[in-house]
Amino acid sequence: MDHKKGAVEFKNEVKYSYIPERPIFYDELTLWEHMDFTAAVEGLPELHYKKKAEELLKEYNLSEHAHKFPGTYSKGMQQKAMLILAMIAVPDVYIIDEPFIGLDPNAMKLFLESIDRERKRGAGILMSTHVLDTAEKVCSRFLIVHEGQLKASGTLSDIRGNCDLPAGSLYECFHQIAEGNSNEK
Amino acid sequence: MKSNSLFFRRLINSWSYQFGIFRSVADWTIMVYLIVPGTVIIGMIYRSWWLETPEWMAGMPLFLLFFLFYIFSWMGNFRSFVLEADKVFLVKNKALFMGMRKWGFGYLLIFQAISTAAMIALFLPFLKNRYLLDGGQIAVMLLFFISLKWSIMTVSYFLNGIEGKFKRYVVTFVLFVLLSWFSQLVYSLWSIGADFPVIIASALLIFGALISVSRLLKKISALEFEVMLEQEEKTKYIKWIFMMAPDLEKQVVSMRTKPLLFRNSRRIFNKRTSITGLAELFLKIFIRNPSYIFSYFQIISVSAAGILLIPPIWIKVIVSGVFLFLMYSWLSFTWDKAIMSHPFTKKYSEKDFYFTARNKTVLALFLLSILLLGLFLGASTLILARFSFPGA
Structure with a gap:
């Protein structure tokens, strides 16, 4: 499929955090230094950020690895x-690409709890995923994209109505919407 | 498929890969203007060595030539021709996999024996005409160096498996010294015509090497390590080309888990602002990335050597100007490469503080390079003046 060009516009002073599918770090910086940098450029108050960083590291069992290069971590740790780097910035919007890949069940639970907490704080969360069962449980609205085209959007009921499957799961709805089209190449 | 046909297929693939690398460097112009005439000239020089020993060879003791062969014995490794995907597919067919490795190791033993013979053949005119050695003495020397090469290849296999660069260097160095002493002993025996002990020593070395190789061939657990080794051997010539191309910046991958400088994420700037945060990020990348720090000192040292060694003042001025221009552009380019092209920092590249941090950091490193160049030039001038070297 060809790349699609587009523009994303944010309102002024809106802070966002992007979590790519494949973790990307600076090979030469420790995890703490990545956080330290984020805190400095995002203008986070020193004491508040340090407290939050320590809490997040503890929550995600990374306290002992904070002063190591994240490039040497396992995939799950990365x-x-x-996620910690995204959360430390206290963003207004999260853009998360395939968040469930590489996480063990414990980390997945932690991630979903953290995301829920952030949602309650008021942050917007835009996720792109193929794990539709989990997405159905955690997301409030959906955009179904197939072969680069937006095929349906709205709440689960909207999607169900759209594809005429009143009791269907998101997975079944997606399949219904994509039916007749070829599988992903 | 049989293991031998699998091995030969991979061997031919390996040759065509290396030939591709050669062709990427030597296009037809280089072939026509450099390689073909170079080969003819080298052939003529070699022929002249048979007719008359060149003057530079007259004062060279035989021992030095022996030592040169000793150093040559340290070149060359085993290759098992295993590929990354073998961990999943080929490993299931143990007989085929082990058979292929056996062929690979056997091929390398023969290949290295032939390369040792070729090395001695290269110096054969001197061995026969200058040092007046007879066929028997040369044959014994060849036998010793083949046995030594096979032993060192086996030892190198284990040396490559040592984790920790420093430990590996120290063990390699100690072994290099010990084996050079052993070679000196062999030389002293061989030079007085005591061939028998040399033949016995060679036979023992061959026996030891073959026993170790047969043990290695039974081992399947080193698959991961052999894949890495094969990859290194495969890319050896590419690395040489990179080394010989100074304009290419080599990205060095470190295996460290923690930084050496500013441990425990210690800060450079205690006062935190967006500008110091970004500057600190770049400075740490710059200091900890060997490619960057090496290039920085390379520009300084090459310019210092140019300013110091080329006599006319106007050339010194030009070199200084080129240094200033080159250093500033390289620092700016390095900043953009490190910060602009990384998703983690790219999103700040349109902020005001980004440009302030860039200008201040690049300027600081630029001024430091001028200071270092000045210090280097001052110290070199003082040393040269003290020893009254011409041009100082």
Whole structure:
């Protein structure tokens, strides 16, 4: 599929955090230094940020690894480190690409709890995922994209209505919407 | 498929891969203007060595030539021709996998024996005409160096498996010294015509190497390590080309888990602002990335050498100007490469503080490079003046 061009516009002073599918770090910086940098450029108050960083590291079991290079972590640890870096900035919007890949069940539970907490704080969360069962449980609105085209949008009931499956799961609805089209190439 | 046909297929693939690398460097112009005439000239020089020993060879003791062969014995590794995907597929067919490795190791033993013979053949005119050695003495020397090479290849396999760079260097160095003493002993025996002990020593070395190799061939657990080794051997020539191309910046991958400098994430700037945060990020990347720090000192040292060694003042001025221009552009380029092209920092590249941090950091490193160049030039001038070297 060809790349699609587009623009994303944010309102003024809106802070966002992007979590890519494949964790990306600076090879030369420790996890703490990544957080320290984020705190400095985002203008987070020193004491508040340090307290929050320590809490997050403890919650995600990364306290002992904070002064190591995240490039040397396991895949799951890297994913958790990316989440911490996103959360430390206290963003208004999260953009998360395939968040469930590479997380073990405990980390997944932690991630969902953290996301829920952030949602309650008032942050917007935009996730892109193929894990539709989990998405159905945690998301309030959906955009169904197939072959680069927006095919349906709205709440689960809207999607169900759209594809005429009143009791269907998100997975079944997606399949229904994509039916007749070829599988992903 | 049989293990031998699998091995030969991979061997041919490996040759065509290396040939591709060669072709990427040597296009037809280089072939026509450099390689073909170079080969003819080298052939003529070699022929002249047979007719008359060159003057530079007259004062060279035989021992030095022996030592040169000793150093040559340290070149060359085993290759098992295993690929990354073998961990999943080929490993299931144990007979095929082990058979292929056996062929690979056997091929390398023969290949290295032939390369040792070729090395001695290269110096054969001197061995026969200058040092007046007879065929028997040369054959014994060849036998010793083949046995030594096979032993060192086996030892190198284990040396490559040592974790920790420092430990590996120390063990390699100690072994290099010990084996050079052993070679000196062999030389002293061989030079007085005591061939028998040399043949016995060679036979023992061959026996030891073959026993170790047969043990290695039974081991399947080193698969991961052999894949890495194979990859290193495969990319050896590419790395050489990179090394010989100074304009290419080599990205060095470190295996460290913690930083050496500013441990425990210690800060450079205690006062935290957006500007110091971004500057600190870049400075730490710069200091901890060997490619960057090496290039920085390379620009300084090459310019200092140019300013110091080329006599006319106007050239010194030009070199200084080039240094200033080159250093500033390289620092700016390095900043953009490190910060602009990374998703973690890219999103700040349109902020005001980004430009302030960039200008201040690049300027600081630029001024430091001028200071270092000045210090280097001052110290070199003082040393040269003290020893009254011409041009100082």
